[in-house]
Amino acid sequence: MREEVKRLLRPIYPLALPAFSLFHRHFLTPWNIRKNKGKSHRMLEIGPGPKRLEGFESLNVVAGVEVDYVWDASRHLPFQSETFDLIYASHVLEHVPWYQTQATLNHWVRALKSGGKLEIWIPDGLKIARTFVLAEEGEQGLIQQDGWYKFNDDHDACTWANGRIYSYGDGTGKKDHPNWHLSLLSERRLKKLLAQSGLVNLEIMTTSEVRGYDHGWINLGMRGVKP
Structure with a gap:
């Protein structure tokens, strides 16, 4: 029921x-x-x-x-x-x-x-940080395995890192939405x-x-x- x-x-x-x-x-x-x-x-x-x-x-x-x-x-x-x-x-x-x-x-x-x-x-904040640094230095590594990177059309490592570290909220920029990441x-x-x-x-x-x-x-x- x-x-x-x-x-x-x-x-x-x-x-x-x-x-x-x-x-x-x-x-x-x-x-x-x-x-x-x-x-x-x-x-x-x-x-x-x-x-x-x-x-x-x-x-x-x-x-x-x-x-x-x-x-x-x-x-x-x-x-x-x-x-x-x-x-x-x-x-x-x-x-x-x-x-x-x-x-x-x-x-x-x-x-x-x-x-x-x-x-x-x-x-894992350390793994995300390491992967971001490697990608910025030209080594793709694990970043290419991540679903968020695959849907990042320009495959920009900084865009990926921002999404992974901070998340997207509700996608409209609403500051008080509970989906933001607030700690690493x-x-x-x-x-x-x-x-x-x-x-x-x-x-x-x-x-x-x-x-x-x-x-x-x-x-x-x-x-x-x-x-």
């Missing part, structure tokens, strides 16, 4: 989005918080894609038919401490201002149970931030461990455990 409702909503959803967003934030989100509070095993995806990960609750800054909680993930999450067994966030952290990254991770870790895991995927992270930096948030047993994840969309060669994944 739920899937049938979603199917019917999708064609009219863009037109109804402003009103639905308000309804979702102020009514559906609190309702879902209360409804799911008593579950014993819980997993949360922050920044879900167009299709929900099976078994996961979902939190996003933008309302959607696959979203349970409309919330800014850089703020104190609307859940009690020690709530989730697993929190998964793929290509979300780069949308948080760089000077708020540590506080954001602290919020996420607070919501994890002891023994719970946080899985993070981000664009490397493996070293991410590991340091996760450790400072209290996680242990930090490890790099492999591409086989991506849940949902795989962003390709720029993808960097790291997992940590809350003691």
